[in-house]
Amino acid sequence: MTTARQIHLVRRPMGIPVPDDFALVEADIADAGEGEVQVAALWMSVDPYMRPRLDADQALGEPMIGGGIGRVVQSRNPRFAEGDLVRHGFGFRELFTRDGKGLQKLAPDPELPLSVYLHALGGTGMTAYGGLLEVGALKDGEQVFVSTAGGAVGSVVAQIARIKGCRVVGSTGSDAKAAWLRDVAGLDAVINYKTQPLAKAVAEATPKGIDVYFENVGGAHLDAALQRMNVHGRIPVCGMISTYNGGGEGVQNLFKLIYGKVRMQGFVASDFGHLAAQFVADMTGWLKDGQIKYQETVLEGFEAAPEGLIGLFEGRNSGKMLIHIAD
Amino acid sequence: MTTARQIHLVRRPMGIPVPDDFALVEADIADAGEGEVQVAALWMSVDPYMRPRLDADQALGEPMIGGGIGRVVQSRNPRFAEGDLVRHGFGFRELFTRDGKGLQKLAPDPELPLSVYLHALGGTGMTAYGGLLEVGALKDGEQVFVSTAGGAVGSVVAQIARIKGCRVVGSTGSDAKAAWLRDVAGLDAVINYKTQPLAKAVAEATPKGIDVYFENVGGAHLDAALQRMNVHGRIPVCGMISTYNGGGEGVQNLFKLIYGKVRMQGFVASDFGHLAAQFVADMTGWLKDGQIKYQETVLEGFEAAPEGLIGLFEGRNSGKMLIHIAD
Incomplete structure (x- = not known):
């Protein structure tokens, strides 16, 4: 004792x-x-x-x-x-x-x-890997938008998408995080949602629309992404941090799902047990050869x-x- | 001329x-x-x-x-x-x-x-059939909630679900429509959203939760349904009539998608060409034997x-x- x-x-x-x-x-x-x-x-x-x-x-x-x-x-x-x-x-x-x-x-x-x-090799990496590749059904070379791209999940999502040859846009809440995402993680464009008008910035950063929006935020982020979703786009819903502490604004643009035939799908990391071996092999390799920072x-x-x-x-x-x- | x-x-x-x-x-x-x-x-x-x-x-x-x-x-x-x-x-x-x-x-x-x-044998019937059975992936005996159940699409959705052995709850905006849905179409429960508090009424009418919410409305209807979705529930998004004329309230409960692993999916009738022959055969039979009113x-x-x-x-x-x- x-x-x-x-x-x-x-x-x-x-x-x-x-x-x-x-x-x-x-x-x-x-x-x-x-x-x-x-x-x-x-x-x-x-x-x-x-x-x-x-x-x-x-x-x-x-x-x-x-x-x-x-x-x-x-x-x-x-x-x-x-x-x-x-x-x-x-x-x-x-x-x-x-x-x-x-x-x-x-x-x-x-x-x-x-x-x-x-x-990266734990639950947040698994969440990113399964959420993007399985729930998001990412295809090589697609247009990807990731919210909270500076976070533990988002930063891995963004880099897996980049490894898959996608054009990757991330949003984050500070210039320091934005600089890391651009300069170290290699994103194609980064939005600071605290200093830029979000919907306009997302529109400008996604000239070819969005095939996969990796959702960590909800609210205005989701509304901005919905305006840009391509036909048959996917929105894996990992989190909605804007709503967790109450007072989140309501989402207005869900009608965009209809003609876009867009799929939104919630998930949790424990859904991905069947991917675990492939995830560990891929992620260990990506970390060791520096493809994921x-x-x-x-x-x-x-x-x-x-x-x-x-x-x-x-x-x-x-x-x-x-x-x-x-x- | x-x-x-x-x-x-x-x-x-x-x-x-x-x-x-x-x-x-x-x-x-x-x-x-x-x-x-x-x-x-x-x-x-x-x-x-x-x-x-x-x-x-x-x-x-x-x-x-x-x-x-x-x-x-x-x-x-x-x-x-x-x-x-x-x-x-x-x-x-x-x-x-x-x-x-x-x-x-x-x-x-x-x-x-x-x-x-x-x-019933045209675009609205096809929308109902494909939306419920393919996008909604309905399984026999599930719990189903249909908004605008008195409308051309909703009334067919509700009755197909009933034919498939489901427990079916519908919402509509008048007592006359509610009576038709209960007495003629055979729904298990009907909510008049104009006279009943919606979220409470949906909760009371769905004691076993909701496996498929057929979405025609958006706004408060979607928020009420999200509160009741079962794990791995599906929300085929056919329409969002509450938002079409502007001024719709925002949706607050989308975080419910996450732990529920719920899928929302937009669609249009033209997605279902591959189902057309089966649809016409099924629906003609259902209409002629009076299973669909x-x-x-x-x-x-x-x-x-x-x-x-x-x-x-x-x-x-x-x-x-x-x-x-x-x-």
Whole structure:
């Protein structure tokens, strides 16, 4: 028996979450019993999908949902050895004891940093890969528009599209992110939606229309994209961050779906299990040969997780927001 | 050479069209030359899809677009004989001369009235059939919600779903239409959206959620349906009549697409050519054995076409709105 910290949701947020919606709690952690392992957190992931779940299935007074990478520090389960690296979905816990279910043993590529297994080679990369290629049914050379292109999912979407020979336009909320997207990630055009009139900028940046709009935002972004969709265009709906904290504007241009015969389709990363092996092979190659670049915004210390989550909705991340606990 | 009447669009409507947006024009009609036929109008169709086109590709000072049934009154084309019945898309013309392209010879079933070939056995029926079964990928026994269920498309959608063993809920704008849908068409539940609070009524009428929402309306109807969509639900988008005349409210609940993995897909009837033979066989059978009922609102006289179109947006039709010119 020992004690370790957890982050609990203690109040449903109103709008953008604030620090007082969360509490840092010291909890008793049992030693690993027969068949069990104990895992110590190394990295934790904070992601936009968490926000709607704070209003829904995230229990109050319980550890926050979320994914992370940890190291096995005790094992009485023959599948795991002390020192093994595991990826899990057990949330914001500094230390936990489990029966091994839901722990995925990682054998990270020695040429890649461990943290990429929480983004480009993790759930956000899988979301980008399956959302663009399967739900979006991307064809080589098409016209692609990606919202929140500076984020963990969007930046991977944009670069996969570029690898597939597409013309890629991204939107983002800062000039620094726009410069990275243009100069490092190699996008064909980038819109700063905070400083440019969105609909006009999207129209000007997509002279051949849009075949695939990768939707992370909703609201005015969706309206602007709908005006430019080509016949038989696809809109994979990954997220609608503009609506998560309430007060989003309504969408007006959905009638454009009709004559455009456009398909909008919601999805989540767990839909793509059947793509996992191909995804890992493709993405490992793309990362190692530098075809996919990434940015990380890393906050140090377990207790920084709420700040990281809040920061997502204030645009404080460039690329993937991560919490680093230990090496 | 003779003269005959045409109805022209002379002004782009602001909101719901008004009579002065149209003009009744006397035009010279040439006799049928070599290879040509002359067709006299018997029936004309007015449809909601016309409204957005009045803002777009309907030329000013030209005959209105639209479908109809006519009789060949002169033929110098070996494919047609005088007296043949033809279905066409040449718009609001009392008489016209054409080379025969775009004229579909009709061999109506003697047990069915000719007018059904402009609705249940015409474009609206095809729209319902393909939209529900192909785009909506309906499975037997699913939960179905149909908006404008009293209209020409919606009433057929609702009854095909009922034939397929589904539980069918419809919305409509009058108690008389609601009674017809319940008592004659056999829907399981009907909502009058003008007298009932829509979101609450949809929730109460769909205790097992919605697998297919057949979308004719947009706005608040779509928001209400999105709240009730089951996982892997489908929303075939046939129309958005609430937005056609401007001023529609924005849609707020599109984020529901994501975790529901819901698919929205726009379409038009011309997508379904490959289904035509099966459609005609199925629908002829359903009409003749009384499994599909219909209502018609018939305005008499060629000059009534603008009034018929305007009436669609004021809910003055029960079922299909038709203009009857001659037998």
